[in-house]
Amino acid sequence: MSRPNPLRDPQDRRIPRIAGPCALVMFGVTGDLASKKLMPAIYDLANRGLLPPGFALVGFARRDWDTEDFAEVVHNAVKANARTPFREEVWKQLSDGIRFVAGELDDDAAFDRLKQTIDELDESRGTGGNHAFYLSIPPGLFPNVVGQLRSHGMAEQDHDRWSRVVIEKPFGHDLKSAQELNDIVSTAFPASSVFRIDHYLGKETVQNLLALRFANQLFEPVWNNNYVDHVQITMAEDIGIGGRAGYYDGIGAARDVIQNHLLQLLALTAMEEPTSFEASQLRAEKQKVLAAARPPRDLGLHTARGRYTAAWAGGEKVGGYLDEPRIPADSTTETYAAIRVDIDNRRWAGVPFYLRAGKRMPRRVTEIALGFKQAPHLPFDETDTAELGYNALVMRIQPDEGVTLRFGAKVPGTQMEIREVNMDFAYGGSFTESSPEAYERLILDVLLGDPPLFPQHEEVELSWRILDPILDYWASLGTPPDDYEAGTWGPKSADEMLARDGFAWRRP
Template identity: 60%
Template sequence: MVNPLRSAPDSRLQRIAGPCGIVLFGITGDLSRRKILPALYDLANRGLLPPSFTIIGVARKVDPSLPEKVEAAIREGANTSVTETTLKQLMSGLVVVNGQYNDIETYRSLGHAMDRMSAERGTNGNYAFYLAIPPELFPTVLGGIGTAGLCAEDDGWRRVVVEKPFGHGLESARELDDMVTKVFHQDAIFRIDHYLGKETVQNLMALRFANELYEPLWNSAHVDHVQITMAEDIGIGTRAGYYDGIGAARDVIQNHLLQLLALTAMEEPISFEPSALRIEKEKVLEATRFYGPVGESAVAGQYTSGWQGGEWVRGYKEEPGIPADSITDTYAALRLGIETRRWKGVPFYLRAGKRLGRRVSEIAVIFKYPPFLPFPSTDGLGHNALVIRVQPNEGMTFKLGSKVPGSGMQLRDVTMDFAYGHAFTEYAPEAYERLILDVLLGDPPLFPRHREIELSWRLLDQAESHWAENPESIAEYAPGTWGPAASDRMLARDGRAWRLP
């Protein structure tokens, strides 16, 4: 089996899924419409799915127009051009099973559909169950799959895909893992973190381990601090039912940002095999601590009403469906340290929030000043910084000092930019496209295992407990800004400041 992180360009043809199908719970949901169905079409359109690929959708309500809605979702969300030939071929393998998730007859009907498609379309009994449903439905659906024996691998492989959030805290994450492992063996469980499928995130490993320029400087002797940001300029939209009680820290920091921290800080793996990558990431998360007392190293906030982009927007507590006394964080920032020889004394600042200055996700490695600067003035000189842009406009920027043209020795910061869209003409698959193909191939290097998730929750639970015990610490911030003033003060205590993306 070919590992996607090691495969050479001329080995792409080996990355074609064999006979198989996907069982999609929540086929009528937002995630299926926006991400999963378009990704399946793009895979088919690129020739990476077998012609007989089958989609078995499980829906609780009978909807005769569902095939038309699936087709509309594909036309709206596909990244590749929609051709009638590919669309017709993919739609020919669509089957819908209707029934309630708590009714065993639903799973018996599903089993009959799986057997029928194996006989008619040659899926060879190979199926991935994709749980694109709210987490509270996981126990019911997993129990139904197990009771009906649909996870048995007598005639082919069976896998399950679980979307985040992976629990609500450490205890619930353990309960979820116990629940899933009672039905599927560990190697058949794929926990999707779509950030790990982004091209720039994977290129972080190439940047570090393929270039002599950076890796010798990737340590506390040369790095002053690291900032990891995921900012959105929108509010919660129609997600009140999901978001309230979850918040920015649970929704984004526990998974996306701590995974980015692990990839940024990990030691060089001996290979890109899943087990080797997992070992190095777990070492980092094991060694991660709050950089000082939790009360000084964890900031939470909520956006208020105000003007943003020329438009008056509602505050979080004014959003439809949000209780007036909600203490859910729409902004969270953590100050962390990694207790290893490489990173001792280097703070890692993580922040995520809604209604911020603009939409951006990035990793910024800020380097120390040289020990001696023989210039008459360094007023225009800042820190060297390597900024890895995860989204939008994937790429990298390196900020360095340069002389301003003229007779004097005046210094100014300049930037060197690398953008994927300019440097490469190759097609860049969307994150879900890449990750779904990995599931069908049974290749899990980009999927976190339970130990990583448990370590992340062990850390985040400390911040969540502090905020729950001290709700007055959840500060307000105006829309269009970069979070509450307490977040700026957290860095100011260290003599640092957040960069403006």
């Protein structure tokens, strides 16, 4: 009898995955993430019948609110951002379990009240001592909250009840701080109860990468250095930093995106086939790849960083990074980062992986593109193939989720002329079901204690070992990032970086 696939969608009727009795305690309820993603995801889960009737949501913040005020905040967030239709009966059931605790993160009395609140919910809602603590707060505040949860007995668990902690990125700002953060969290929670959220891993199209690779004999034989020329992984945003100056400045594109999202995509692209999709097997294969990955030997030639300047973008005049509110004039934070990563193993030796992330790009897109080597012999005249580039397999993570295969085909006519064409698969055109938001999947997995899509601290530390030498090199330069105009694809230094290897960036 085959084992159930832990990556199967929770709505699969053959193997329903519905959370048992539990409460979710959310720190950082006044932030954008909570209102735009977390609260709507909780409602959508309830609306899909995937939360227990007695589910409870507790907010903790220093606002002068009572429970009714917090319930109204949740209601407004749900109405504005939920994916599924608003239904009064679902909201009534969910709102009956909403509570709010006001206080500072270093206030012992506030955590006493929090403990009393979740104890009351165990009785009134039947949450059974099962509590998840979502830390949607800056990493510098983690020690306070973890220490308070431990000292007030809220991290305790046994075979009858569980306590879990959810941590949002960034997981530290370098290897040393990541290790210190892990030490702090592990004083209260065992590794199996720590869930590090990387919302990209919850996206349906990221999981489809595993299906594309391992469910199809078509691709695996050419998924190696015998056929693949190079790999490009791109995350482009068409927006600036918005109101995130306090978070973003000093962090930058490399720490914000490459260390977590893009290196996780690299690991999933390059890893060997796991023996199963159990968490331990997936992690083992990803860790092998990250352990074999290394930064470029010449950091000056194979890394690039940039910062957007004022220009016309998306039909409007936008300011540069230094024009954003609360950004200091002497900031050296990059809004664009591109790096080359090499993987020293038999499958990928000699294949460069290029990772880039940037803000104020011409369009929003995240994709993984495998460029294939040209055929060793082309029995055509040079003029026949003048418009023929390299074959490519492109996996679009967002938006317009799907897969594109680019290859050469004959142009209709009497002459032999080859031109590039695309064969497209689009999720929206092939499936009638709408994909759940990544946070829906990940929050449910936390409540179920299902860990395949969550990186453990070993993966986090291996990622920092790749990125730290690059960040140290950039800091040693003592110069600001290269300028690029808003609405363009980054600084010239990024184009030169690939040109040195005989490649060019894709224009998604």
